[in-house]
Amino acid sequence: KAGVTQTPRYLIKTRGQQVTLSCSPISGHRSVSWYQQTPGQGLQFLFEYFSETQRNKGNFPGRFSGRQFSNSRSEMNVSTLELGDSALYLCASSLRGSSYNEQFFGPGTRLTVL
Amino acid sequence: GENVEQHPSTLSVQEGDSAVIKCTYSDSASNYFPWYKQELGKGPQLIIDIRSNVGEKKDQRIAVTLNKTAKHFSLHITETQPEDSAVYFCAARGGDGGTALIFGKGTTLSVSS
Numbered sequence: 001k002a003g004v005t006q007t008p009r010y011l012i013k014t015r016g017q018q019v020t021l022s023c024s025p026i027s028g029h030r031s032v033s034w035y036q037q038t039p040g041q042g043l044q045f046l047f048e049y050f051s052e053t054q055r056n057k058g059n060f061p062g063r064f065s066g067r068q069f070s071n072s073r074s075e076m077n078v079s080t081l082e083l084g085d086s087a088l089y090l091c092a093s094s095l096r097g098s099s100y101n102e103q104f105f106g107p108g109t110r111l112t113v114l
Numbered sequence: 115g116e117n118v119e120q121h122p123s124t125l126s127v128q129e130g131d132s133a134v135i136k137c138t139y140s141d142s143a144s145n146y147f148p149w150y151k152q153e154l155g156k157g158p159q160l161i162i163d164i165r166s167n168v169g170e171k172k173d174q175r176i177a178v179t180l181n182k183t184a185k186h187f188s189l190h191i192t193e194t195q196p197e198d199s200a201v202y203f204c205a206a207r208g209g210d211g212g213t214a215l216i217f218g219k220g221t222t223l224s225v226s227s
Contacts, residue, residue, distance in 0.1 A: 004157075033213060043158070043203065043217040056214050090157050094213065102148065103215060105157035 002027065004093050004106035012112045018079040021109045025072050025093030031055075032074040033103060034066060037088040046089075049074050050096075078111075086113045116141040118206050120218025127194050129227045137204035137218050138186040146207040147180060147187045148215070151200045158203060162189070194225045 005024045013019050025032050033056075034046040045058040049068035066076040072093075078085055088108040094101040117140040127133050139147075145166040150158035164171045164178045164187065171178050175194075180187040191198055201222050205215040 031213060033215075035215075042219045043205075043215075045214040045216070048213050058214065101213070102160055102163060103213070104160060105150070107155075107157045 004091055004104055006089075006091050006106040006109050008109060009107065010110045010112075012114060013081050014114050015081055015083060017081050018077060019081060019111060020075055020077045021089055021091075021111075023074045023076075023091030023093075023106060025074070025091075026104060029093035029095050029104075030072050031094045031096065031101070032068055032072065033092045033094070034074070034076050035090045035092065035105075036060075037090055037108070038086075043090070046076065081113045083113050086111060116144060116206055116208050116216040118204060118216050118218045120204050120221060122221060123219065124222045124224070126224045126226065129194060129196060129225055131194055133191045133194050133198070133223055133225075135189045135202055135204065135221045135223075136186060137188070137206075138184075139206040139216075140185065141206070141208050142182075142185060144206040144208050147178070148205050148207075149178060149189050150203045150205065152203065152220075153200045161202075191223075194223075196225050196227050199223055199225045 007022045031050045033048040037043045048056040052068045063079045068074045090108045092103040092105045094103045120137045148163035151161045152158045164180050175192045177190040201220045203220050204218045
């Protein structure tokens, strides 16, 4: 069974631009969560989508948004990029998204903001 | 909200030794505690997890223990090998029905041969 895939793997943008990252979960998984990983803050939860609905949101500004499609694929968007948005963005999928479900991570998208 | 502390931040052991990483959490309602291993250039890989109704779980050379009263859990790796070298993260998930994982800051484990 294929794992979680994320595209693109690397991205370079400049301040003020916007970016869209894509995540395809494991086949059959309906929940997709997004995390930001930085050296200073570690892994931080952004939001979770289940059946095309945002179920949970972390403490990030409104510039960070996402959506999920009927095939469970998800995208996250960051508008008006800031230097501090440079990070590894990780997507994780789980079967049903309940509290006990394991989350499996993709390889991440490395975003660099210049 | 939930807060997870992880120690030590770095750990160096000789091949064949044991390694122990400890985490504490703040929310007594947390009910699920996974451990992830992250190698350079890769996403975190789930290596073992434990639920709040279990005190210990073992999978070959890896074991996790949970003390709900003290709100701490630990990862034990026995007979370490150079390929165990990586960054290890503990995490906790709250009992509010949500799925967000709160992560510790990570432990860089180095196993020298």
